[in-house]
Amino acid sequence: MKLSARNILPGKILAVTKGSTTAHVILELAPGLTITSSITNEAVDDLGLKVGDAVSAVIKAPDVIIGK
Amino acid sequence: MKLSARNILPGKILAVTKGSTTAHVILELAPGLTITSSITNEAVDDLGLKVGDAVSAVIKAPDVIIGK
């Protein structure tokens, strides 16, 4: 499936931490460049996410704030 | 100002394209890794955004979808 979201950044999972309903997943996009995602525990199970997986961070352009 | 948003990714502006009210800004986060932001034209003017500027992409963790 191809997505309208402008940003599909490939990375590798460094950590998966589940809470009671929400999980945090940390991806490495490039050496020293990580991004944190907050998704449902269900999504972690459905996708079988685990450390070392090759995945992508999908981000809509309006969700990217610029700071200067 | 320090932010609660988990992702503050430093980058350099590659392109700024204004529409009638909304602008698109492309940042380079690492060699070959770019991210596109959609912000208001006003924000482009207020921050004086232009090609080559060192800026950051600020992204909340719940706005990062994982694709596998």
Place this chain on the structure above:
Amino acid sequence: MKLSARNILPGKILAVTKGSTTAHVILELAPGLTITSSITNEAVDDLGLKVGDAVSAVIKAPDVIIGK
């Protein structure tokens, strides 16, 4: 690609309207049930979106507000 977003709703494109940088796309999810998406013009072109296409509406669970 499988996504962490909880909602992947299949539909058919009823209309595509481009603005200067942002486009509106209307999908039919079920008879009489439509959903409107606002995406970049670039995404419309990249995906080659046109009336009649079978596509999906991808929506994160935190983006669904409940009204009662």
Place this chain on the structure above:
Amino acid sequence: MKLSARNILPGKILAVTKGSTTAHVILELAPGLTITSSITNEAVDDLGLKVGDAVSAVIKAPDVIIGK
């Protein structure tokens, strides 16, 4: 109250699952078509959400990603 959000989809609650601060609510929009919402536990209590309730899923157009 009438809303600027372009999508107000009527449905019926199939399930409500509370976590420690966040709850997941599943709505049926049409036969076989469900949508999952992630809201605060407080919102579940304030609206008195329970299985069988007639409610609406309110979704902003920019929050609808298109996949093809």
Place this chain on the structure above:
Amino acid sequence: MKLSARNILPGKILAVTKGSTTAHVILELAPGLTITSSITNEAVDDLGLKVGDAVSAVIKAPDVIIGK
């Protein structure tokens, strides 16, 4: 309609500016405290938004970043 969104802030419209598909609306929440909303032109027309109108700014709790 009662909403799961935690923030329903009453205000008065100070300005409405339409673009090609997207409009910007400025609300005054309290003396000297304004908030800017970006919605579709269609929403402006459907709600008949104009300067002086008493409206509310509806904001989900996850959409509020804290800066310190």
Place this chain on the structure above:
Amino acid sequence: MKLSARNILPGKILAVTKGSTTAHVILELAPGLTITSSITNEAVDDLGLKVGDAVSAVIKAPDVIIGK
């Protein structure tokens, strides 16, 4: 850091409630006008957020729905 987000509303923290991974923070923007933010527990710790702190609510314009 200056932000592209159109809304930077100054306030004072009235309450901080941590869940298992997500926390809720209530700010007072003006007498009788509060706003609730949902952020990660990590963000609460990183920013050292506590009752009485002077902080800002940062909100993108597209995240402000208008209700009338």
